[in-house]
Amino acid sequence: MSSVILYEETITWRLIIALVLGVLCFAAAVTTFAYVNDPSEDPIALVVIAIVAAAGMGIALNFSRLSIKATFDGISVAFGRIRTSFRWDQIEDCYLDQASSLRYGGFGIRGGRVDGKTRLVYNITSAPRLVLKVKGAKYDEFAFSTKRPEELMRVIKGQIPQPPL
Structure with missing residues (x-):
């Protein structure tokens, strides 16, 4: 993608990190308590x-941040390392x-x-969503959360090719 950034936004959802960390700490405490009280148990549980805690934190950290970047080449939306990108000529509306x-x-x-249309959604429950009508993808529409939908919609509509009259 082009290095000229037209729009950039990152939404961090700290609640998911706190929830997952709380559950993992509770599970670790219960397992450790059980092992300490009965050392004859196999330490494989630890x-x-x-x-599981490392994998859980990795997943939580990945899904705790939604990033949006629009350049002159197109738009990219990512949940951590999972990214979906479109060139402007792939977006119809x-x-x-x-x-x-x-x-x-x-x-x-x-x-x-x-x-009646297939839709891929990158959703954070605390933010409104924009829908892109796309072509050349496995789905008809792509929706994603943004804290500034009007501003981003102006950028997108200004970049997508307009059909000839």
Whole structure:
């Protein structure tokens, strides 16, 4: 993508980190308590909980940050390392999503059908979403959360090619 940035936004969702960290700490405390009270138990449970905790924190950290970047070449939306990008000529239209966050099943990367069209969604429940009508993808529409939907929609509509009259 071009290095000239037209729009950039990062939404950090600290609640997911706190929730996952709390659950993992509780599980680690219970496992450690059980091992300390009965040292004859196999210590493999401590190893397993450490592996699960590391994997859980990695996943939580990945999904705690939604990044949006628009350049002269196109737009890129990422949940951590999971990224979806489009060139401007792949985008036909952009509009504000009217569906509730619960329609998509909450936070995260979701897929489904909305009004007969397949849609990929990068959703953070505390922010409104924009929908891009795309071509050349496995889905008809791509929706993503943004804290500044009007500003980003102006940038997108200013970059997508207009059909000839």
